[in-house]
Amino acid sequence: MAFDFATPVERRHPEGGYASQKWHRYDAEVLPLWVADMDFRSPPAVVDALKARVEHGVYGYGEVPATLTAALCQWSARHYDWPIDADWQLWLPGVVPALHFAAMALTQPGEGVLTIAPIYPPFLAVAERTGRLAQQAMLAEPAAAGEPWQLDIDALEAAITPQTRLLLWCHPHNPTGRVWREDELSQLAELIERHDLWVVSDELHCDLLLDKDACHRPLAAMFPELAKRTITLWAPSKTFNLAGLTSACAIIPDAALRKCFAAATKGFLPDGNVLGLVAAEAAYRNGESWRQALLEVLREHRVSLEARVASWPGVALSPPESTYLAWLDMRQAGLGDSPAKALLEQVGVALSDGAAFGCPGFVRLNFGTTASQLEAALVRMDRLLKA
Template sequence: MNFDFATRIDRRQHATKKWLQYDEDVLPLWVADMDFRSPPAIISALESRVAHGVFGYGDVSATLKQTLCDWSRDHYDWQIEKAWQLWVPGVVPALNLAAMAFSEPGQGVLTATPIYPPFLSVARNTGREAQTFALADPVASGEPWRLDLEALEAAIQPNTRVLLWCHPHNPTGRVWNAEEMKGLAELAVRHDLIVISDELHCDLILDPSVSHRPLGQLCPELKDRLITLWAPSKTFNIAGLSSACAIIADDDLRQRFQSAAAGLLPSVNVLGLSASQAAYAECEEWRQALLGELRDNLALVEAHVSRWPGVAMTAPEATYLAWLDLRHSALAESPQQRLLEEARVALSDGADFGWPGFVRLNFGMPRSWLEEALMRLDRLLAEPA
């Protein structure tokens, strides 16, 4: 089947965060949702559900739970159980809820930077102590982004209770390898940490030489201290339908998480449940076509970045996000603002991720839009011919 990834869809006709944040002449390549239509099977499932006409309180069906078990088994060789699944209205609420469920006020919540900005607000939101450590900087190490296990251990304090982890990583696009994850697991066990593994981008592997292995599958020793967060939202472009799943193998952890959620989190909305079932059961062919499109878009981004003096990028192994280092460019002091004002392209500010001097570029969009945005950036960043 041929899928349409080329049509420009007018997203300004509805109230849309990505497209209404900035003036109409700005091309938005910032927030992490794509500008492609969702898969036809999802649209069909939603049309069918809407036609039913009754939208009362929903529940997670046994069919959906089994479908996610099948997806996990077939794609990741991870045998999860239906009983392990707690469906929630989003990964970000689940991060905050986990901090509340598995630590006390004043205890430490630790995460690596750079990182997706909501990670950095969890401690403040929940009255915990914010603790961070830095990933190994490619400029200093001469290697791709990697987990610095020594820095991680040095950051663990006597009051550290929760480690928020992102796997694959947003914003760098790293797919963490087994050695890094085994080291992380050893430290988590030794220091008695609860690990929250946000694996939201696991179905968006771009580099064919690497593969995602869920932390729960790779490190079974974490079973009694691990919460894995999955969702179809990024892969199938249904973030606004607010549907995600916390996979918790340990009965005690699952009960504590569920108790903390009572009265704070609503149930997943009925359209989100219908979309999730269609995504995991019927959309693999679309996902494979999407990956091909994203790989071509990434190649285009790499070609342009190679012409920008002082700008560096380690190619993401996963996600549709490019993490650009402008610390040694002419725009080093305020790159996001300069690019917005002078190129009229909106990117995410690296300062929000804990690393000023960087920007994050979302290349999940029709190629013609991406080409237009990159040409605008060329005029500001590329050397004159």
């Protein structure tokens, strides 16, 4: 089946009927390439499943159906070579709440929650919001232009104190796009065990590996000894563009840990989004051909973006190995302390400010849009960055 990833979808409805954070935060003349929200229609199988559920006409309190948990078990076995049980799954309205509930369930006020920057901004807010001690290490910057960011295991070790109890990990990594190598993960696993840490592994972008034939391996699957101390977070939201339907899943093999985490959520979360659960099942059951077509588009966009960055003096890019997010170093581009602000104000392109990720001078660019929309934004950026 052919899928249309080329035709722009009108997301700025004239009357605001399809209000979106991405397209309505800024004025109408701004081109938004910021929040991790693609501009592609979700898979037809998902749309058809939602239409059928809407047609039913009754949207009462739902339950997580056994057909959904079975679909995710099958997806994990097929794509990650990790047989999981349906009982391990706790479905939630999003990954960000799960990060916070993990901190509340697994640590006490004043204990340390460790993150590694640059990182998706909600990671950096978990400790403060839950009354825990914020701790942070930094990744190692690329040794040369075009090379990847690296896990600095020594910096991570140095950031750990007797108060450290929980590591928030991102695998693959947002915003750098890194797919961690086995040797890096092996060092990480040894450190987690030695310091007796809990770990939350946010694997939200794991189905968008851009190198052909690349396969994701969950942290808890690669190192079974970590399973008893690991909460793995998955969702169809990024892969299938379902973010607004708020369905995510915590995979927790250890029964005691699962019970502890579930108890922390009681009274704080609504029941499952009935449409989100339908969409998730349709995506995992029937979305694979669409996903493969999407990956081809994203690979092409990555190539286009790499070529463009090469023409911008003072801008560096480590090509992302996963997802549709590019992490650009603009510290030498002559745009001042906030390149994101300069691009927004001077050429009307909205990118995510690296300061929110713990790295001022960087920006995150979302290339999960049509080729024409991406090119229009890059032409605008040319006017400032080639000057």
